[in-house]
Amino acid sequence: EAGVAQSPRYKIIEKRQSVAFWCNPISGHATLYWYQQILGQGPKLLIQFQNNGVVDDSQLPKDRFSAERLKGVDSTLKIQPAKLEDSAVYLCASSRYFTRDVGSLSSGNTIYFGEGSWLTVV
């Protein structure tokens, strides 16, 4: 099956400009995640969708970051205006189940990652 698709792969913008990243999850996957990975650190969850609803956006800087998944399939993450500290890799990931469903607890719901979108803010 096709993996998680992301675009663009690389983007360089000036501070205060805007940028948008697109993600298409694996077909049939209900849950979609956006992670931010700053150089030298582990990825940090920004937002999690279950179909087209938001499950967790507690670590999303809502004054500048926004994300949507209008039809419950692909998703867009936007940053406006960008700051220097937003330089990072933005990883999209998906999983088949929403793991609060009791029936999936024993399966170790696997999360699959895209190759990432590398953002440099100058």
Add this chain to the structure above:
Amino acid sequence: GDSVTQMEGPVTLSEEAFLTINCTYTATGYPSLFWYVQYPGEGLQLLLKATKADDKGSNKGFEATYRKETTSFHLEKGSVQVSDSAVYFCALSDGYNQGGKLIFGQGTELSVKP
């Protein structure tokens, strides 16, 4: 909250050496545990996983055992190759309590010399 701690890198080994990367976790529930690998310029790839205590995950010669009594999930490989050079991330997912999101350690860079 839940967290993952990995041994600091970088780790430099000679080819065919034995590898151990330590990982310990803190969790209030019963998480699944994972090792992800990130090769230079690429995204994260699932290496192996374990979903309950005493389970052993294995893949490509790597293995890790879920030790609930020591809250650990150490990654091991008996004989590393140059192609294993990458950054390795330990992670947990507490699906029941946290909706399945992955919480990552800071990563350990492995460099294998010929």
